[in-house]
Amino acid sequence: MNLQYLRVFLTVAEHEHITRASEELILSQPAVTKTIQHLEQEVGLELIERHGRRIALTHAGHVLHNYARKVFALEREMEEALSALRDVDAGEITLAASTTTGVYLLPPIVARFHARYPQVSLNITILNSHEIVEETLNWNLDFGLVEGDAAALPAGLQVDVFAHDELVLVVGPKHRWKGLPALLPTDLRVGQLLMREQGSGIREVIEQAMLLHGVQVRPLLTVPDNEAIKQMAMSGVGAAIVSALAIQRELATGDLVRIPIAGLDLRPELSLVKRTDKQLSRAAQAFCALLCPPTEHEERIFDPE
Template sequence: MDTQSLRAFLAVAEQESFSLAAEQLHLTQPAVSKRVATLEGQIGARLFDRIGRHIGLTEAGHTLLPRARQILVMFDDTQRALTNLNGSIGGSLSLATSHHVGLHRLPPLLKHFTRQHPAVRLDLRFLDSEQAYQQVLDGALELAVVTLAPSPSKELVTVPIWVDQLHFVCGNEHPLASARELPLSALSDFDAVLPGDLTFTRGIVTETFAQEGLRVRVSMSTNYLETLKMMVSIGLGWSVLPETMIDDELHRLPIHHRPIERPLGYLFHRGRTLSNAASSMLRLLDAERTAEQDMAHE
C-alpha cells in the first residue's frame, strides 16, 4: 500500500467526507475516491460504508486507522531525518495554534520566521488547543503553540512561554458592575459565559471554583474569546478574559481572589524527529521564553 492512498484514507476518516478530504489534500474528489478504492483493492476489504450522505468506517476501516497513522508517522519521520542531514531549512512545517495565541502572541514570531526562512512552506492551522494536542499526539502535526493542558501526556514535550492572567469581567450595565468588592461566591448566583465544557480554560476556571466548594452557572459557551467578549459586553453573563482583551466595553470585577492563570506555550511529540524548520521555530520560541522570563524578573 502506498502513502498517498493511506493519506487519502486518513483524510476521509477524519473529515467523514470525500469532498472535505479532497479540500484538505488539495485534490479533486474523484482523485481521493480513486486512491481509497485502490487501497480497498490492495487489502481486499471495504473501508467505508456510504449510507446516503453519511460516511462511516467499516470494521476493516477501524482496524486500519491506527496502523495507517503509525505507518505515515514513521514514513514522515524517516523523510525528515534524511532531509535534515544536509542542514538546509526548507520544506513544510505543520504548526497549529489557537485563535487567541495566533492573533495576540505569534504574529511577530511568524513574521520573523518567514523572513528568515523563505524556503519553508508554513502550514499554519487554527485549532482549539485540545484538537491541536490530539493531532500532535497522532502525528498529524509537528508543533503546536496553544494553551497548555493542566496534565499533559507523557508522550509530549510541553514548554510554557507566556502566562495569561484571566480577569473576571462583566458588562458595564450588569448588576455586578456596581460592587466595590466581591467574594468569589458572589459569581455563583449569576450566569457565566465561558469556553466549551471540554476546553483547558474552562477546566481551569471550574476547578478554581470547585476548590472553594462552589459551582459555576454556565448559560452559554463558545471557544472564541472574541465572541465571549462580545457576549459579556452586551450583558449575557460574566466571564474571564486575558488582560489584553479588556477595554472600555467591559467592567473588571473586584473579586477578592488570586488571579486565575493559564500557561501558553509549545508542544511536540517526544518520539518525533523534528525537521530543521521545526527546530528553527523552537529556537525562536525559546528566545521569546527567555525574553518573557527576563521581563518578569525586572
C-alpha cells in the same frame, strides 16, 4: 504489506467516498475498488462497507486507518528530517495554537521567524487546547501551543512552558456589577458567566480554580469564540473571564470594566507541546527556539514568569 495499497486505502478512508478518493489519486474508480479488494485479501479481513456511493469503515478498517495515518506521518517526518539536514532555510512547519496564543502572541513570533527564514512555509491552525493535544498525539502537527496546567497534559508529550497568561473578570459598562470593589468565587456559581466550550484551556483553568473554592460553575452561555464572548460582555449579556491580552483596548476605552475576584489566582501556563518521539525538522526547531531558547543566554520573546 503493499504500501501503495495502504496509501489508496488511507485516501478512501479519509474521504469515505470511492469517487473522491479516485479523483485525488488520479486513478479510475474500478482501480481503486480493486486495490481495496487486494488489500482485504492480503489482511484477510473486510475493511469497508458500501452504502450507495459512500463507504463506512469496519472495525478492522478503523484499526488499519489509525495505523496507516501513523505510517505515512512517519514517512513525511522522515522526508522532512532528511530535507532539514540539507537546509534550515526551507521546508514546512505545521502547528496549531489556542485562540489566545494564536491571536495575541503568535503574530510577533511569526513575523520574527519569517524575517529570518522567508523560505519556510508555515501552516497554522487555531484550535482549542484539547484538540491541539489530540492532533499532536495523532502525528498531525509538528507541535502545538496550548493554555492550561502543563502537569495535567497526557503522557507522550514533551511540554515546555514559555509564558503565563492572566485571566480577568470583566463586565460591560451597564452591568449591575460595575463599580463593585470585588466579587467572591461563589458569586459566579450559577448563570453569571459567558464561557468557552468544553476542551478550551481557559475554561479548564477557570473550572479547576473554582473547584478549589468548592464552586462548580454553571455558565450562562457557552460560546466557542473569545471575540464573541467579549462582544456579549460589552453588550451586557453577562460577565466573562477572559485573557487580559484580549481586552487591553476595551479596558482603556471603558467598554469593559475589570472586577477582581477575591482569592482567585488565574495565571494559566502557556506551553509548547510535541510528541516525545517526534524528530522536528531544523526549521521547526528554529521556530521552537524563539519561544523556548535552549540556553539561558539566548533572547526569549516572552518572560515565562
